[in-house]
Amino acid sequence: MKTVGGNGSVSDLPHVVIIGAGFAGLAAAQELGNTAVRVTVIDRNNYHLFVPLLYQVATAALSPADVAEPIRHVLGRYPNIGVVLGEVSSVDTQAREVSLASGETLHYDRLVVATGSTSSYFGHDEWRSVAPACKSIEEARLIRSRILSAFEEAERDGASDREALMTFVIVGGGPTGVEMAGSVAELARHALTADFRHIRPETARIILVEGGPRLLTAFPDSLADYAAKALERLGVQIMTNAPVERITEDGLTAGGRFIPARTVLWGAGVAPTGAAKLLGVPPGPGGRVAVCADLSVEGLDHVYAMGDVAACLGEDGRPLPGLAQVAQQQGRFLGKGLRRAIIKGEPLSAFHFYNRGNAAIIGRHHAIFDFGRYRMKGYPAWMLWAIVHVVLLVNTAQRVRVSLQWLWRYLTYRRGARIITTPVPPRGR
Template sequence: MTQRIPPPTPHIVIVGAGFAGLACAQQLGGSDVAVTLIDRRNYHLFAPLLYQVATAVLSPGEIAEPIRRVLSRHQNITVLLGEVEGVDTNARQVRVDGRAIPYDELVLATGATHSYFGHPEWERFAPGLKTLEDARRIRTQVLMAFERAEMEADPTERERLMTIAVIGGGPTGVEMAGAVAELARLALVKDFRHINPAEARVVLLEAAPRILLAFPEDLAVYAERALKRLGVTIRTGTPVEDISEQGVTLKDGFLPASVKIWGAGVEASPVGRWLGIETDRAGRVRVNPDLSVPGLEHVYVLGDVSLLDGPNGRPLPGLAQVADQQGRYLGQALLARLKGRKAPGPFRYRSRGNLAVVGRNSAVIDFDGTHLRGFPAWVLWGIVHIYLLVGFQNRFLVVMRWLWAYLTSSRGARIIAEEVAEERVEQRDSTG
């Protein structure tokens, strides 16, 4: 009697453990396919709350969860810590730290980084906010500015030290500007003896005619008023021409500022270069409605690095909820296809609303034409973010931290990282 040889187990390789990659892996968990998840960091990061780490509301560990812990119950998933160097679509291999990993299906969900619009040298002076390292660096720069101002005798230099410029009036810039203003006016106001942190100047710079261009105008107007109540200065129609250690050069003059925070643009990771295909100006890869790459078999691109039009004809936004839904969809589609079942139809994004928090008790939400603002929007924003956080422990810690900060107006994570503080001193000395 001839022994039947079971068919080989399909191997799915997922690159990136952000919202899209992790959601896809979780859908495939516990199945009879082999999954390898590759990321250059060992944790999944809840990026929408990075600004709260940068402004000392939360600690880094409260918005990050080890990937292995999240997926530990799924025996068919292997997690690898490594840097992807390229993809060979002909041989169906991913190159990771000098070794080749074969795949039957490849999912690329590597996210995006900062775009400085052709001025990479600006990153030295104006860090963006995409990683925990970015958040820690910004937090340290903000806190160090007040420490240095406390010792500064020259009023002009003290004013520069207490000026924080936030570049970009999208959700990231708006949330950061509001959080920095609250940090100065609520949390730090009693901590110093020679300066008044409430006099710190937070300036939000936007090249477009108004902030929050992706939101309806009435919500943008509300957000602008809320920011002004916090003491934030908003300058629209003001493109940045240069950034230095001393401040920001604008088309209408120079703004002295010790802290510059970049929130004006993003650029996709180098997936297009790995695949040898064209991308749009932001580096995104155009995908089919099933999230596959045109002209390439067994390759899928998700999240911030993908370009797919929504029902309104405009590209889907780079939001966590888009990435999460794409990951869930593709995981289900791959399982159905590999098992010989009918695959689901094309991906359809179901919006849960466009959200941005402006400050304490204040947020704006656009949900399919329904506009919500103020305290109700702020509460709903918090519920949505708690729901999306990975792990019960993280949710509990964040809720407790928020409650404490709300009741006491204090920030418990005001720690200055020594290596960043030393970097700032070196930069100051090098500029005289």
């Protein structure tokens, strides 16, 4: 075996192919950096996206550059890691080959699948065009444009549907929906108040719709109740026990009630990407790929899955949630494990998740943290949420940019990314 930087070539080293450069894939690649292993990271985008803050791009608090970083820049200091921009079309686990849509084929010694998740409309994909989710930069920019365009249209003299234009409905009472509703409310109540002459943005209706009996079902009742009261103080109307029945360009029908609204946003569910189909294995719980304790895919040799696509069981016997901290811990674990397995011949151990707290932010000075035995809410949780999310960003430049943006926003109540970049088609098209 030849080492990087020696007399041999990197191409002579054992080859690890990682599909996906999200939290899990990037962490695994970094653990394999500067080792006697050749690594190829494949992603359809040339950037790593910090999805937990994407909703702030959608609500004009941050710009796309604040939450995305080129993969080559992140991994550029590791000479044994290559990056391929492309989409995987098939995987042959017998021949150990990954084929790309471009026609290129890569042979691997170990394969890691970490392709993340996508939004789920629970069988109603026809709602996708009228109720965008927030899982990509393109979707975040579209949402931002729709929100800002709604205010612009309402500002016009004689706007006949002003009430519908100034009604914003967010579907889903989980952390995504709660954070989106709080951010839209703060945008309307604070950032836009001095920008218009014929309308009062602070009078906009923000409605959060949840099909179940309460918000934030993954959190204890006390924290969920606190979040609901904080949202109501921001002016958010909460509708529970209101499953969505229909969404059109004119509004939404939920719990038997029609709500006229020109802007409906989706935050109700996610689903893993088609990794199981790609690998030719039966889908596990929730459509994820069933994995063993060491994150290897059941029934396949030298193939691993992690992050949102992996049905990795926690100590309670249930699949771990699709959180950034889970994906990042799995990536670091698998990267270190593959390094020992390939270089030293050591077997992989079992993965153990260490819960560093589940969090949701509601608005200025309001957030909740659940550490299991311990709970936190209010200003301390809000500060901790901000610190954790800054630390999770991939490099120092991003941390500084986001911190300065947040500081400016905190001092002035202003949002600097209030630009419409994606054309919003007129109703009826």
